[in-house]
Amino acid sequence: MRFGKVIGRVVLSQHDSSLRSGRWLLVAPMGRREFADLSKAGMGDEPSLVVYDNLGAGEGDIIGFTEGGEAMLPFDPPMPVDATNAVIVDQIQFI
Numbered sequence: 219m220r221f222g223k224v225i226g227r228v229v230l231s232q233h234d235s236s237l238r239s240g241r242w243l244l245v246a247p248m249g250r251r252e253f254a255d256l257s258k259a260g261m262g263d264e265p266s267l268v269v270y271d272n273l274g275a276g277e278g279d280i281i282g283f284t285e286g287g288e289a290m291l292p293f294d295p296p297m298p299v300d301a302t303n304a305v306i307v308d309q310i311q312f313i
Contacts, residue, residue: 219282222247224275228268240272271303280307
């Protein structure tokens with residue numbers, strides 16, 4: 219699982235009917251540098267990606283997402299999804 223900040227939403231004119239209950243989010247992956255300064259989160263060097271979301275994350279939220287084969291596991295039968303939102307982060311504590 220990786221973490222990222224939701225920086226936008228993708229709107230589709232056509233989509234698979236089995237994915238109707240979710241949304242597509244534009245997510246900027248977060249690394250060590252972005253976690254050190256959360257005010258700049260979402261401005262990393264990695265390219266943004268599109269993540270399927272059925273949990274209700276919104277713009278500005280930090281989420282945990284899975285990629286690859288693990289991203290298809292919540293669907294029966296498996297759907298062609300590259301990344302899926304697995305968690306919405308409530309708070310972050312550094313100890």
